[in-house]
Amino acid sequence: MENFTFKNATDIRFGANRIDSELRDAVSQFGQNILLAYGGGSIKKSGLYDRVIKALDGLNVVELSGIEPNPKIESVRDGQQLAKDNDIDVILAVGGGSVIDAVKLIASSKFYASDPWDLVLDSSKRFEMPQVPVVDILTLSATGTEMNAGSVISNPDTNQKLDTFGPNTPAVSFLDPTLTYSVSKWQTAAGAIDIFSHLAEQYFDTAQNNDVKSGMIEGLMRTVIKWAPVALKDPNNYDARANLMWASTLGLNGLVGTGNANEWTVHPIEHELSAYYDITHGVGLGILTPHWMRFALNADTQSLFANFGRHVWQLDGDNATIAQAAIDTTAEWISSLEVPMTLTGVGIENNEHFEAMATSAVSVGHLDHGFVPMAVADVVALYEASI
Amino acid sequence: MENFTFKNATDIRFGANRIDSELRDAVSQFGQNILLAYGGGSIKKSGLYDRVIKALDGLNVVELSGIEPNPKIESVRDGQQLAKDNDIDVILAVGGGSVIDAVKLIASSKFYASDPWDLVLDSSKRFEMPQVPVVDILTLSATGTEMNAGSVISNPDTNQKLDTFGPNTPAVSFLDPTLTYSVSKWQTAAGAIDIFSHLAEQYFDTAQNNDVKSGMIEGLMRTVIKWAPVALKDPNNYDARANLMWASTLGLNGLVGTGNANEWTVHPIEHELSAYYDITHGVGLGILTPHWMRFALNADTQSLFANFGRHVWQLDGDNATIAQAAIDTTAEWISSLEVPMTLTGVGIENNEHFEAMATSAVSVGHLDHGFVPMAVADVVALYEASI
Numbered sequence: 001m002e003n004f005t006f007k008n009a010t011d012i013r014f015g016a017n018r019i020d021s022e023l024r025d026a027v028s029q030f031g032q033n034i035l036l037a038y039g040g041g042s043i044k045k046s047g048l049y050d051r052v053i054k055a056l057d058g059l060n061v062v063e064l065s066g067i068e069p070n071p072k073i074e075s076v077r078d079g080q081q082l083a084k085d086n087d088i089d090v091i092l093a094v095g096g097g098s099v100i101d102a103v104k105l106i107a108s109s110k111f112y113a114s115d116p117w118d119l120v121l122d123s124s125k126r127f128e129m130p131q132v133p134v135v136d137i138l139t140l141s142a143t144g145t146e147m148n149a150g151s152v153i154s155n156p157d158t159n160q161k162l163d164t165f166g167p168n169t170p171a172v173s174f175l176d177p178t179l180t181y182s183v184s185k186w187q188t189a190a191g192a193i194d195i196f197s198h199l200a201e202q203y204f205d206t207a208q209n210n211d212v213k214s215g216m217i218e219g220l221m222r223t224v225i226k227w228a229p230v231a232l233k234d235p236n237n238y239d240a241r242a243n244l245m246w247a248s249t250l251g252l253n254g255l256v257g258t259g260n261a262n263e264w265t266v267h268p269i270e271h272e273l274s275a276y277y278d279i280t281h282g283v284g285l286g287i288l289t290p291h292w293m294r295f296a297l298n299a300d301t302q303s304l305f306a307n308f309g310r311h312v313w314q315l316d317g318d319n320a321t322i323a324q325a326a327i328d329t330t331a332e333w334i335s336s337l338e339v340p341m342t343l344t345g346v347g348i349e350n351n352e353h354f355e356a357m358a359t360s361a362v363s364v365g366h367l368d369h370g371f372v373p374m375a376v377a378d379v380v381a382l383y384e385a386s387i
Numbered sequence: 388m389e390n391f392t393f394k395n396a397t398d399i400r401f402g403a404n405r406i407d408s409e410l411r412d413a414v415s416q417f418g419q420n421i422l423l424a425y426g427g428g429s430i431k432k433s434g435l436y437d438r439v440i441k442a443l444d445g446l447n448v449v450e451l452s453g454i455e456p457n458p459k460i461e462s463v464r465d466g467q468q469l470a471k472d473n474d475i476d477v478i479l480a481v482g483g484g485s486v487i488d489a490v491k492l493i494a495s496s497k498f499y500a501s502d503p504w505d506l507v508l509d510s511s512k513r514f515e516m517p518q519v520p521v522v523d524i525l526t527l528s529a530t531g532t533e534m535n536a537g538s539v540i541s542n543p544d545t546n547q548k549l550d551t552f553g554p555n556t557p558a559v560s561f562l563d564p565t566l567t568y569s570v571s572k573w574q575t576a577a578g579a580i581d582i583f584s585h586l587a588e589q590y591f592d593t594a595q596n597n598d599v600k601s602g603m604i605e606g607l608m609r610t611v612i613k614w615a616p617v618a619l620k621d622p623n624n625y626d627a628r629a630n631l632m633w634a635s636t637l638g639l640n641g642l643v644g645t646g647n648a649n650e651w652t653v654h655p656i657e658h659e660l661s662a663y664y665d666i667t668h669g670v671g672l673g674i675l676t677p678h679w680m681r682f683a684l685n686a687d688t689q690s691l692f693a694n695f696g697r698h699v700w701q702l703d704g705d706n707a708t709i710a711q712a713a714i715d716t717t718a719e720w721i722s723s724l725e726v727p728m729t730l731t732g733v734g735i736e737n738n739e740h741f742e743a744m745a746t747s748a749v750s751v752g753h754l755d756h757g758f759v760p761m762a763v764a765d766v767v768a769l770y771e772a773s774i
Binding site (some may be wrong): 001003012208215216218238239243250258259314 | 388389390391392393394395396397398399400401402403405595596597598599601602603604605606607608609610613614625626629630633634637642645646697698701
């Protein structure tokens with residue numbers, strides 16, 4: 001187990017319908033000038049927008065709408081201007097990972113005189129400046145952004161999709177499983193695969209004997225595996241939505257990566273796919289993950305894959321058999337969520353960008369420091385195998 | 388899954404020898420007047436005391452030593468006086484659960500004009516007053532106090548051992564597994580059983596489908612079960628000490644109780660034992676736990692005990708068989724840690740106080756709201772079965 005520092009002060013309010021009585025105080029503790037950020041019209045259709053506006057009655061609310069999936073730097077620029085012009089005290093994000101990711105960077109950008117893309121290219125700048133507090137109401141279980149300090153921001157001009165980190169996690173996150181009842185099957189499946197992938201990225205690590213995190217991850221994986229199909233079949237099942245939501249938060253709040261040694265692998269490889277082709281992130285992860293597992297399985301890693309099979313998939317047998325079966329079973333589970341299992345299935349039918357994408361993934365993702373290090377040719381081969 | 392609020396801002400510094408470079412800043416960020424609290428002479432013998440004094444060189448350090456196991460209200464009274472007299476800015480606790488428990492109450496008592504036992508009898512007072520920040524260096528993996536807001540304080544005059552909660556968890560906790568190399572076999576075993584019991588109290592809960600917390604607990608239990616015997620055999624095994632230490636913290640920082648419904652059971656019943664007889668808390672828990680499990684196993688709880696057998700002990704078979712075997716296996720594991728399995732073994736050879744103890748446990752512990760509710764006669768029977 002490696003040394004680590006862990007601190008996460010986000011105030012989680014988990015449960016149905018807490019915003020109506022708690023949102024106003026949670027937001028106004030930081031001031032009266034509020035930037036309300038959201039995506040498309042779904043929160044208006046669902047009635048959530050009206051509930052939020054009612055809760056904030058009497059406060060100064062400025063709106064930033066239209067934050068898109070795979071949020072673009074342009075939305076952040078718009079938010080930066082609004083935050084400066086209105087001397088915003090607190091940002092309230094209502095939405096999924098994209099909206100929350102965008103506002104975390106806006107929260108830093110208020111205090112930055114120049115283009116916020118600079119802050120993505122060099123996150124260290126963000127640690128030298130203040131950050132407006134962020135409150136969020138989560139409407140999609142997937143990225144874990146509601147309890148971490150990271151964002152993924154895209155720049156279509158440069159075909160880049162990059163991580164950026166700030167000094168603070170959200171101050172308050174409202175996690176209401178009932179707000180995810182209306183999430184489509186496609187997004188529910190993609191979200192569940194994203195959660196699973198976050199867990200897998202942290203499970204498959206070279207740090208030895210890190211059993212606390214391994215044990216917690218195995219439990220969280222079993223939870224996602226069990227409840228994702230239930231949520232697909234019965235979208236209003238509270239327990240399914242609740243387990244997926246809390247698992248998504250804990251999957252990426254820093255806790256289950258404590259004591260780990262290496263960098264992530266599949267995420268940087270997928271980020272290139274959605275940067276170039278704007279596909280759904282979780283679906284891209286689902287396509288790549290089984291191929292990556294087959295690449296990563298070798299004599300050194302076999303026992304960890306076997307543990308994965310034993311404790312996550314309840315498989316019995318010798319290590320070699322279980323390790324292989326665990327990968328096959330993972331692929332079957334992803335496929336059972338009714339998502340495409342090939343790049344062709346999401347409209348990527350030729351390899352024209354694979355070399356450039358692989359080169360970028362290796363460099364941005366430090367894939368030479370992954371669980372099993374990957375060179376450009378390995379990543380190209382992974383893309384090819386996924387077509 | 389029940390609604391919950393979760394926030395825990397403790398700054399965890401995990402790893403070997405971080406205090407030498409990090410302790411001074413961690414403490415002095417809160418001020419120059421420091422109350423240094425510890426127990427007996429073990430930190431002087433080990434050299435830890437000298438390292439702490441060196442790190443704090445130039446700051447104003449006042450000492451409170453001699454805080455005993457099952458910390459007494461008298462130590463808190465002494466600390467309260469020192470904190471007031473020296474206008475203490477921050478308290479540094481060096482020790483195990485007892486020292487940290489005591490200083491958390493001292494941290495409130497500085498701002499209280501009267502006897503701190505009042506604050507134990509009515510914790511709500513503590514939420515209306517400030518609290519001096521607490522920094523700690525943990526030397527025993529057991530209670531989880533290093534990342535929660537609770538303390539257990541004893542009052543020998545009244546034969547009471549009571550929980551008290553304040554508004555804050557420790558500000559910074561240094562978790563250095565190497566500082567537990569010198570912990571005796573007895574205390575290592577008692578600590579491991581305490582961790583296991585915290586996990587069991589939260590695992591066996593009436594909230595349905597709370598799979599996130601169940602899955603995490605199963606992983607943490609497996610970790611404790613695996614590494615406690617290793618630490619007994621090989622006290623300087625870093626991985627054993629590290630896994631036990633991080634599991635102890637996560638076992639009681641609020642996380643694995645999220646979404647739960649009922650009160651704890653075995654802890655209040657044990658607290659009476661150590662209040663009356665001053666036995667080692669973890670050893671008392673180890674004696675009581677298998678008997679409590681046998682009491683709690685019934686048609687309604689069988690499937691949860693079977694899950695416990697499947698995911699914690701890797702048992703196969705039908706629910707009835709696994710549930711029973713899981714309890715037997717738990718008893719065997721506790722016994723393998725070379726601790727007494729009977730009350731006689733810790734010098735409690737007659738039942739003279741059982742009725743009074745049971746009456747108090749039921750009332751203080753709200754045992755009518757436990758996983759399986761217990762009346763006074765049930766608790767007396769549990770004590771009798773444990774003789």
